[in-house]
Amino acid sequence: MPRNFRILSLDGGGTWALIQVCALKTVFGSGQVKGHDVLKAFDLAIGNSGGSIVLGALLANMSLDDLLGFFSNTAKLDSIFVPASIAEDPVSYFLRHFLDQDIGPKYDAAAKLTGLSAALSPTGALPMTALSGIVGNNYRNVPVNFVICGFDYDSQRETFFRSDAASIAASGTPAVGATLAEAIHASSNAPVNYFDAPAQFLNRRYWDGAIGGYNNPVFAGVIEAIANAKRYGIVNNQIAALSLGTGSVALLPPDAPGNPPDAFVAARTTSTIPHDLVKMAESILDDPPDAASFHTHVMLGGGLENLPVTDGPIVRMSPLIQPIRKADGTWTYPSGLSPDQFGKLVNLDFDAHDIPDIALIQDLCNSWLADRSNNQPIRANAATTEAEIGHGKFSQALAAWKALWSA
Secondary structure, rough: OOOHHHHHHHHHHHHHHHHHHHHHHHHHHHOOEEHHHHHOOOEEEOOOOOHHHHHHHOOOEEHHHHHHHHOOOHHHHHHOOOOOOOOOOOOHHHHOOOOOOOOOEEEEEEHHHHHHHHHOHHHHEHHHHHHHHHHHOOOOOOOEEEEEEEEEEEOOEEEEEEEOOOOOOOOOOOOOOHHHHHHHHHOOOOOOEEOOOOOEEEEEEEEHHHHOOOOOHHHHHHHHHOHHHHHHOOOOEEEEEEEEEEEOOOOOOOOOOOOOOOHHEEOOOOOOHHHHHHHHHHHHOOOOHHHHHHHHHOOOOOOEEEEEOOOOOOEEEEEEEEOEEEOOOOOEEEOOHHHHHHHHHHHHHOOOOOOOHHHHHHHHHHHOOOOOOOEEEEEEEEOOOOEEOOOOOOHHHHHHHHHHOOO
């Protein structure tokens, strides 16, 4: 049976979400493709944090080229990443600016909503429940549905902002009537070391949806589809998912074979309260084995035997900042990145938005698209980094998605 219910899943990752735009340009063969045409190729699109910003821009019907330009426009990025003031949190401000401690919020949460609303105007002011109507029917002549992930600060539970007001996956509690910009504001509000307060609107407060474990939201998207399968007229084995990530650092353990040099090994750091606060804040973006993709693969009937499995129901596209294992078992830098670029990318934060940093992320993206850097498989061999499930190179993932698309 063909897999003719398609899900587009967009990870969080701040400005690194430009990688998703580059992937979509390659999938669709042109940067001139408009956002609504991208969305009409799917049945459901779900996003978190940086991925929710990409989704919002697609809903605003930006072309992919214009969307890529958005992530290269420092003025627009500065309207989202507005520096926090000393008045909001003087202790953290003092630590960061006077004692040079990398701890405490950098950005003004309330100003972010203003910047998002302006960037997505007028679409950002629409309620989530109006979004399917503005996009129109898809390739199957049915409405496309949308989900954005957030985390309710006060109830300490994940929350989902939906276009489908009748979704069976929703709880019986009346849904929060968020606009698109408000939902994205909630979804992109990384705490502790990034934004100075929870996102606030309609008397509710939110953190980034990654807090609930949904930085990669593909599993939530599949649950949404399965819960509504009868309403949508589908069965589980008709579902396929394209999961677009924003890049991950995948260094080696100290006991990896081939005696890897120090630059390729994940360093053991000293555990202190300030260090661990920062580490916890950053860990919401990290899921090296990518559990969400693996869980989705299993749920949709993907194979687990006769490795490698390359024909599963989910295609994962996301670059890895990872050493390359040579034929003799030793390790080297990806051919598309210099040692200096590799080292800088390992330490580059997800909120990087200066021109040199954006150019560096673009360099990674270009290396990945050309198969000179690795793609993140759904599951890899921890010792050799070889793909066991999914695809170790972008070109393989692209071919697999085209095969699912045409099935």
